Amino acid sequence: MSRSVRNGKRIRGSLIAGVGVLGLTAVAAGCGAAETDKGAGDKNVTLLVPSWVGAEANVAVAKYLLEEELDYKVKSQQMDEPVAWDAIGRGKADAIMEDWRGVPKKEKQYIDQKKTVVDGGDLGVTGHIGWYVPKYFADAHPDVLDWKNLNKYAKDLRTTESGDKGQLLEGSPSYTTNDKYIIDNLDLDFKPVYAGSEAAQITEMKKNFKAKKPFISYWWTPQWLNSELDLVEVKLPAYKDGCDKPVEKTKCAYPNTPLKKFMNKDFAENGGDAAEFLKNFKWSTEQQNQVAQWIAGDGMSAEAAAEKWVKANKSTWGKWMP
Incomplete structure (x- = not known):
C-alpha cells in the first residue's frame, strides 16, 4: 500500500482525492x-x-x-x-x-x-515491495538485475537530486522503507530520492518510460500501473526471517x-x-x-x-x- 512491510513495509503517499x-x-x-x-x-x-x-x-x-x-x-x-x-x-x-x-x-x-x-x-x-528497473534497461544490461552489479550502473542512474550517486526513486517520505539501510549495508553507491507521493512517483516513472531513460525505483505489487509499464525486479539478497531486525542492520530483500x-x-x-x-x-x-x-x-x-x-x-x- 505503513505502503513498509512487517519486516520492511511502506506507508504510501497521497493519491486519493476527496477524503482529505x-x-x-x-x-x-x-x-x-x-x-x-x-x-x-x-x-x-x-x-x-x-x-x-x-x-x-x-x-x-x-x-x-x-x-x-x-x-x-x-x-x-x-x-x-x-x-x-x-x-x-x-x-x-x-x-x-x-x-x-x-x-x-x-x-x-x-x-x-x-x-x-x-x-x-x-x-x-x-x-511485495522491491527495487525495479524498466525492462528496456534490463534487456540492454541484463546484469543490472543482480544487486552485486548495481554500482556498475550508478553513473547511468544519477540525477540532479542524487548528485554523484545513483538515484533510487522513492514515493512519499511518509512510506516506511528499509532502503537507506539496504544501501548502506550493501555498500551501494545510491541515494533515495523522494518524488513526494504515489501520484508524483507514477508521473516520474511514466516520463522516464516515454523517454526510454534508465531508472531504478522502490515499487510494489499489487499496483495497477504494472499492467502498463514493463518493470523487472532487481534481485536483492534473499529475505530470511529476522534479516531485517533490527531495521538498521537490514541488507536483504523485502518479504511477501x-x-x-x-x-x-x-x-x-x-x-x-x-x-x-x-x-x-x-x-x-x-x-x-x-x-x-x-x-x-x-x-x-x-x-x-x-x-x-x-x-x-x-x-x-x-x-x-x-
Whole structure:
C-alpha cells in the first residue's frame, strides 16, 4: 500500500482525492478515550483509507455494497497507518481494510496490550515491495538485475537530486522503507530520492518510460500501473526471517506480505451485518488492480468504479453478504 512491510513495509503517499485533511484532522484530534458500545442496530460505519489507490479501491467497493445492499451509511477517511491504528484502537473508526504490517509496535499496543483491535481476516491480496528497473534497461544490461552489479550502473542512474550517486526513486517520505539501510549495508553507491507521493512517483516513472531513460525505483505489487509499464525486479539478497531486525542492520530483500484487515474489537463483536460483511470481504490482486486502474488510470470517481465492478461481479461479492 505503513505502503513498509512487517519486516520492511511502506506507508504510501497521497493519491486519493476527496477524503482529505479535514476528515483526518477530525479523527486524529478525537483520538482520546474509546467510543462506547457500538450495537448491531448502529447503521454508521467509518472505514480508514491508507493513502494509495489500491486501498482506495477496497474501501470504494466495500462502501458501495454496504450502502446499496445493506443500508449502512459509510464514512471513509484517508489516513496513514500509524494514525489509523490509533483511530481504530481508540474507537474513533471501525476498520482498515489493507494493512501491510508496517507498524508492529501499534499492533502490539492495541492487539496484545489494550486488546481494542482484532484481526479482521485476510484481504486475499499478497503485497511485495522491491527495487525495479524498466525492462528496456534490463534487456540492454541484463546484469543490472543482480544487486552485486548495481554500482556498475550508478553513473547511468544519477540525477540532479542524487548528485554523484545513483538515484533510487522513492514515493512519499511518509512510506516506511528499509532502503537507506539496504544501501548502506550493501555498500551501494545510491541515494533515495523522494518524488513526494504515489501520484508524483507514477508521473516520474511514466516520463522516464516515454523517454526510454534508465531508472531504478522502490515499487510494489499489487499496483495497477504494472499492467502498463514493463518493470523487472532487481534481485536483492534473499529475505530470511529476522534479516531485517533490527531495521538498521537490514541488507536483504523485502518479504511477501499477505495483506490483512483490522477492526475495532467492539465493532467486530457488535457491528452486526457490517462487521460480518467486512470480515467476509476477500478478493484477488487482479480484481483490486482493475478497480484501482479505473480510478487512477482512467480518472473514474471511486464510486463509479465501485459501481462498475459490483455490477459485473455479483458471483464474487455475493459470497461476502451476511
